[in-house]
Amino acid sequence: MVTLTTVGYGDIVPVTPRTRLIDTLVVMPARIAVWLLFLGTAYQLIIRRYMEDYRMATLKTALGRLVIVCGFGNTGAAAVKELLAKGTDPKQILVIDHQENRARAAAGCGVAALQGNCTQEATLRDAVLEKANALIIAAGRDDTSALILLTARHLNPSIRIIVSAKEEENIKLFRQGGANSIVAPATFGGYALAAAVDQSHMVQYLEDLLTSGGRVHLIERQIREEEIGKTAADLKPAIVLRVYRGNTVIHLADGSPRRQAAPGGETCSCC
Structure with missing residues (x-):
């Protein structure tokens, strides 16, 4: 500790005004710098490692x-x-x-x-x-x-x-x-730019659709058991846009609104 703090054992002390001034302006800041270096090293090796371990334990x-x-x-x-x-x-x-x-x-x-x-x-x-x-x-x-x-x-x-x-x-x-x-952000951005040429509110609507603060919500969920056998019109107030059956995509806006939901783990996109 004596070596770390550079304070010595007290056998040699500054006695003249000049040496005391040097001790105050040079030696003392050096002592503080050594302590800061020690604390910084301790943070890197101990505290930071402990925090990472704690976060990983929380994640588990x-x-x-x-x-x-x-x-x-x-x-x-x-x-x-x-x-x-x-x-x-x-x-x-x-x-x-x-x-x-x-x-x-x-x-x-x-x-x-x-x-x-x-x-x-x-x-x-x-x-x-x-x-x-x-x-x-x-x-x-x-x-x-x-x-x-x-x-x-x-x-x-x-x-x-x-x-x-x-x-x-x-x-x-x-x-x-x-x-x-x-x-692909660049590609989707290009689509939005092109759509905004003729539709002035399209970008605002897309932002409203995609962000949590928007008023239009698009969700994807599994077809519930009580919905099997019903048509898209029966699932109001939700508006069913698509139904995914395995690798098949069923578009309900293509003139087939009477298509019925079937058992077997279908997924629907609702607005």
Whole structure:
């Protein structure tokens, strides 16, 4: 302790005004700097590690409901904020990013954050990917996203994976790699821009439809047992837009409103 604080044993002390001034202006700040360095090292090695272990223990209590977000850039951050706005428990969201400042920013949103490389199998195992419910990949680069996709699908064949694609030509590669849903922000943005040319309120309506604060809600759910045998007109006040039966998509706006729901795990999209 004596060596660490540089105070000595008291056998040598400043006696002249000049040496006392040097001790006050130079030696004392150096002592404080040494203590700050010691505390910073202790935080890195002990406190921070303890907090990460605590967060991971908390995540394990949310197994089966956990949503992992790989990448906390503009797209990943928007996805996390929307999940929180929709009422997702912050304890059920884990963000992984290789940049420390982004991981800190994610933690500032109240969700669990892990600094690491999402392309590495060890990182995804630490994130308990095997027990997670969904994975959002927003790495910012298609090649990185593809590697994360293949690694994640290998670790958890049943997890739902949503990928953000930068280039439209890579969408088919993501689909072949096992992605359940693929979103191309640039392509969808182009669609919205084109629609806004002749329809001045289209962009506002789409934002209202997609965000939690909007008044138009589009939901996807399983056909209930009591709804089997009924038609779309019988399911009011909900407006049934589509019914998914296995790999078949039934469009109820194509002139077949009398099609009846059938047993067997159908899914419907309602507005």
